[in-house]
Amino acid sequence: MNPHPSRCRWPPRSAYLHIPFCHRRCFYCDFPVVPLGDHADGEHSRSIAAYLELLQAEINGAPAGPPLSTVYVGGGTPSMLSPGQLRQLLQALRRRYGLAPGAEVTLEMDPASFDAERLAGHLAAGVNRVSMGGQSFDDAVLERLGRRHRRADLLQAAGWLEAARRRGELASWSLDLLQGLPGQTLEHWQAQLRQAIALGPPHLSVYDLIVEPGTVFERLEARGQLDLPEPDLAADLMELTARQLAAAGYGHYEISNYAQPGHASRHNRVYWSGAGWWGFGMGATAAPWGSRQARPRTREAYGAWLRQGGAAAAEGCGPGEPMPFDERLMVGLRRREGVSLWALAGEAGLTPADLEPLLRRWQPAIERGWLLREGPRWRLSDPEGLALSNGVLRELLAWWDQRSDQRSVQRPGVGERPAPPPSP
C-alpha cells in the first residue's frame, strides 16, 4: 500500500532537462557542465549524442504522469543542440507524458551559440520561449567573466529573438544579466540596464554574482584580486535595478525576476510555488513529490546511476519527504506576493511558540519595513526588502539550523539540508 497517497494526487506537470555542454567554463560558474572547446568536431558530436541517449533513456523509464504544462531545457548551453536533437528530446517527453495545450517550452540559449537559422529550427522543434544568458553589454566585463560571446553577439541575438516574437513565432523571451560584478559602479550598472531595456525583452532575470567554491573567481578572491562591491553598494545596485525596471514597465515578481505583464515565467513559478517537477539529466534537481533530489554531477556517475535503476526507485509516487519548512518559506519569500507563514507552519506541525525565535531574529527587518505582514501573508517590501533579502533569509536558515541541531541531539539522524534551488 502506498504510504503517502495524498502526494500522488498531484503529480508534477513540469519538467526540467539538463544539457551540460558548454564551449568553455565561465570563471564564476559551478554548474554541472562539460566544456567541449570552442570548435565543433567529431568528438564533440559523439559526446553530445552519447549523453542524449542517456537522457532519453531516463525519460523513457521515468514514472508516469499527466501532460506537462511547462518544460525547461537548461544547462549548460542547450542551444548547442541541433534542432533535430532538441526535437527528439521533446518527442521523448511527449511520448512519456504528453504536452498540455499551450504548454510553455523554454530553451536556454547563449549568444554566439546560434544564428537566425538555428533559432528558426529550434522554434519549429517546439520551443516557444527562450532564456538568453547575456550577463553584460561590456566587452571588458565579458572577458573578465570568461564568457565566450561579446556585446555585438548579444545585440544580434536579441534582434533575432525580438523579431521572432514580433512575427508571432516566439511567445516570449528573457534576458539574463549579472549584477554585483567586480569593479561595478552605479553608473556602469545603470547604463547596462538602459541597454537591456532598449532591446525590449519581455522578461529580465537579474542575478547577483555569487563567488562559488572551486571557481576561478574563488581563487581570485582568495588572492585579493576580485574587487567585489561592498554590501551597501550591492544593495544600492539591487534597488536601482528594481526602480529602473519598474519605471520601464517591468513587474518585480520574484527577487531576481522581472516581467512585462503576461510574461512571467510559468516554469519558474513552479519552483517557487512548492509544486513538484520532474528533473532529467546529469546534475539536474528533481522534486516530484516534495524534497529535492539531485542527480550525479558527472556523465560517468549519471550513467552508472541510470544503470542502477535511476530515479524509478527513488522518485516513484510515495517515497521521499515533503519539502522542508525552511525551504518552503524561503521560496515563498522570494516571490512578490510572499507567503502565508501561519498556514505553512501549521502544515509543518509548528506552533506559534516554535516560530517565536524566528520572529525575534526578524524583528530588525520588520522594524525597518523590509519584512511586511499583510493579514496572514508575509512578504519582503519592494525594492528595499527584496534588495536586502539575504539578511532575512540568512536569519531564517540560521534559525532552522539551530532548531535542527537541537532536535538532532534528541533525535539522531535528522536529515541533511536539501540541495539548493535549481540555478537558472
Ligand code: SF4
Ligand atoms: S555560466 Fe552558463 S555558459 Fe558559462 S559555463 Fe556556466 S552554464 Fe556554461
